[in-house]
Amino acid sequence: MGIRDGEGMHPYNRATGGNTPGDSDESLLRSVATGSDFALAQLMDRYGERLFGFAVRLLGCPQDAEEVVSDTFVAAWRGAGKFRGECSVRAWLYSICRNLVTDRLRRRKNVSTCPLHHTVGDPSPASDPEHHAWTGWRREQVASCVRRLPSAARQTLVLRIYGDLTYEEIAQVCNCPVGTVRSRLNYAMTRLGELLDAENVDNCLEEDQL
Amino acid sequence: MRNRHRIVKRLIGLYAIGDLSPVERDVVSSHVKQCPLCRAELDRLQRVAEDLRSLRTEDRLSPTCKTHVLARIRQMKASIGQEQSAHLAGWWFLPLVQATAFVVVARLVEARMLARDIILPNVMHQLVTVAAAGMFLGFLGIAGALLCQNRAARRLVP
C-alpha cells in the first residue's frame, strides 16, 4: 500500500500527495506512480507547453497536438511505475510523446490532410499592420518548411529548439548516437535554409506573373 | 581553405543555433571572415534560427488540457476500483461454502465422539453449537455483502 489515499497526512500534503512545487522530476514521477494527481499536474505545468510545442511543430494541427499531449500524460500516469531512471524524466516524456506523434502521422499518412494552420499570429502585434502581416506570413512559411524536413531531421530540430533537450537526451529519445544528433541538426538547419529560399523564389515568381 | 570550407559546412547550422564549443565557434567565425559563400550561408541560417525561436512564443497549450487529463485519470482510477471490487464480489459464495464446511465438520466430530461413547460435558457441547452457529451467521453476512457488491458492480461496469 502506498500513499494513494494520503491518509494520516497534513491537509496540505494530502492535497499534494506529499509533494511540493520544488520537487525534482524523478520524485514527482515516483509520486505519480503511487497515484498522486498533484504530482502529475506539476509535471504537466513543467512540460505540457513544451510537449505541445514539440507535437504541434510535427503535426501542424493544434487540436491533434493537444490530444497527443493529453495522451502522453495519461500514458505517463499508467507507466510511471515502470520508469527505471535510464534517462531523464523529460526525455522519457518526450519519448512517449514522439511515439504517439509517429502513430498519429502514420494513421494520417499525410501531414497536410489536417488543417495545418496553427494560427500564426504575432503575440505582441506591432503598431505597423504591414509589418505584423509580414511577420505572420514569414512564421507560417517557416512552420510549413519545418514540416517538410525529413522525419528524423525534423524531430531532432524540434526537440532541440522547442524541447530544449540536451544532445544526450535527444539521442535517448531518438535511439541514435549523439554524433548523429549533431549531424542531423546541422543538416536540418541547412536544409531549412534551402527550403525557405526556394519558397521565397517561388513567391517572387508568382508575384511577377501577377 | 578548401578543407576549412568543408569542415565549416558541417558546423555552420550548429553555429547558427549557438550549439558549438568555443574552439569550434572560433573555427567558424575566422573562416566566415574570409569566405563570402559561408558568410552568406551563415547570415541566412541565423535568420532561420531567429524565425524558429520566434515560433516558440506562440505555442500555448489550452488550460483545459490539464483538467481534461486529470478527469480522465480519475475516471480510470474509478473503473480500476470497480473492476477490483467486481472481481472480489464474484466470490460471494466462498464464505457460504466455508461456513457450511465448518458446521458439517463440527457435527461430524460430535457424531464420531458419540459413536465412541465419548460424552462431552454439557458446557462443551453448547459451546461447539454456539460457535458453529456464530460462524455460520458471520460468513452468511460476508457472503450477503459481497453478493450486493457484485450486483452493484455489474450495474456500473458496462
Ligand SMILES: [Zn+2]
Ligand atoms: Zn567557406
